[in-house]
Amino acid sequence: MSASRLETGLKVRRAVLGDAHVDRAEAAKTPFDGAFQQLINEGAWGSVWARPNWTLRERSIVTMALLAALGHHDELAMHVRATRNTGATPEDVSEAMLHVAVYAGVPAANHAVKIAKAVLGEEGRI
Structure with missing residues (x-):
């Protein structure tokens, strides 16, 4: 197994x-x-990640929110880059960061938004 x-x-x-x-x-x-x-x-x-209950897009969104809330910035950047493959859109990332702001605090979301914005900007996706 x-x-x-x-x-x-x-x-x-x-x-x-x-x-x-x-x-x-x-x-x-x-x-x-x-x-x-x-x-x-x-x-x-x-x-x-291999479980059938959620799509890769859904797992991606939840993962980014958790990483942002916990302040795991390198992993967050990696997972923002991975949205090219998971189907999560820049709008999904933005929505996830709003949830982070409300449930984990504005400072955590503020830094995460900067990271996501930089990654998505470098890729020409925003």
């Missing part, structure tokens, strides 16, 4: 983050972080 979850996780991770990102992560993997990479691939991508 673990190998299946790993394969599924890598497939979903590639679909969301892109082959280049996953290839870089896999190439940089060492004995030190191998178990961590396996955990991410099996747990986050193979167990949660």
